[in-house]
Amino acid sequence: KNEVEQSPQNLTAQEGEFITINCSYSVGISALHWLQQHPGGGIVSLFMLSSGKKKHGRLIATINIQEKHSSLHITASHPRDSAVYICAVWASGSRLTFGEGTQLTVNP
Amino acid sequence: KAGVTQTPRYLIKTRGQQVTLSCSPISGHRSVSWYQQTPGQGLQFLFEYFSETQRNKGNFPGRFSGRQFSNSRSEMNVSTLELGDSALYLCASRAGQGEDTQYFGPGTRLTVL
Numbered sequence: 003k004n005e006v007e008q009s010p011q012n013l014t015a016q017e018g019e020f021i022t023i024n025c026s027y028s029v030g031i032s033a034l035h036w037l038q039q040h041p042g043g044g045i046v047s048l049f050m051l052s053s054g055k056k057k058h059g060r061l062i063a064t065i066n067i068q069e070k071h072s073s074l075h076i077t078a079s080h081p082r083d084s085a086v087y088i089c090a091v092w093a094s095g096s097r098l099t100f101g102e103g104t105q106l107t108v109n110p
Numbered sequence: 111k112a113g114v115t116q117t118p119r120y121l122i123k124t125r126g127q128q129v130t131l132s133c134s135p136i137s138g139h140r141s142v143s144w145y146q147q148t149p150g151q152g153l154q155f156l157f158e159y160f161s162e163t164q165r166n167k168g169n170f171p172g173r174f175s176g177r178q179f180s181n182s183r184s185e186m187n188v189s190t191l192e193l194g195d196s197a198l199y200l201c202a203s204r205a206g207q208g209e210d211t212q213y214f215g216p217g218t219r220l221t222v223l
Contacts, residue, residue: 035212043147043198045214088153097166098143098212100153 005029008089008101015108021076023104025089028070035098036063036074037088045088048074079108112137114203114215122221128189131218135182135203141165142184143212144176147198156199159184191222 006027015021025034033052039045049056049063051072056063060079065072076083089101115134123129135142144156155168159178176186182203188195198219202212 037214043200043217043219045200045202045217047211047213050211090153097155097158097168098145098153099155102152 004102005093005099006089006091006101008087008104010104011102012105013107015079015106017080017108017110019079019108021079021083021106021108023074023087023089023106025072025074025101026070027072027089027091027093027099029091029093029099031067031070031091031093033092034065034072035088035090035092036072037090039086039088039103041085048087076106081108081110084108114201114213116199116201116215116218118218119216120219120221122223123191124223125191125193127191128187129191129220130185130187131199131201131220133184133186133201133203133215135184135201136213139203139205139213140182141204141206141210142178142182143202143204144184144186145200145202146170147200147217148194148196153200156186188220193222196220196222 009024036048060077062075086103088103090098117132141160143158147153157167158165162178173189178184198217200217202214204210204212
């Protein structure tokens with residue numbers, strides 16, 4: 003079993019829909035990243051959080067340390083949100099451990 | 111500030127050759143981490159350098175090595191290339207040693223024939 007599990011693996015939505023991507027982890031962590039990867043490979047860090055909730059534009063990330071669970075929400079989704087979203091955790095040491103990613107496709 | 115840069119962006123090698131990839135972190139960042147991304151394994155941690163010292167290493171064979179220079183630029187080297195080394199190699203930098211936002215470079219796509 004992977005230390006970081008994401009669901010769903012693939013998600014197709016219509017423009018304007020509310021989207022949720024989930025991340026569960028089995029190890030103790032000090033912080034969690036949500037990353038976005040567009041075709042071509044470039045990765046952008048969307049959020050890093052260790053408690054509570056963060057919001058940036060149409061993106062909201064929440065984390066529940068006790069339940070070892072985090073969610074990434076996208077409100078009013080748009081085709082330009084189509085990308086792979088990756089959850090990564092800072093566990094022991096100084097390394098990031100990654101989930102397998104969620105491929106999101108938003109259709110116009 | 112300029113972002114993380116990686117060179118070259120694309121590389122084609124044959125089995126048995128060796129390759130060196132370069133990463134220049136964001137100015138002022140002293141930590142550089144390297145990752146391998148493949149369709150089958152996803153993103154995997156290779157190693158991290160901070161102030162010219164390797165601080166952490168992932169589960170990769172000794173053919174994978176790296177170093178960091180005094181200006182924080184980093185190189186990784188893969189010797190005796192295998193077909194399975196074909197991947198996107200990403201480096202990321204952050205300011206300090208602890209949990210901090212990582213800034214990723216565009217990656218080097220290595221193809222081994």
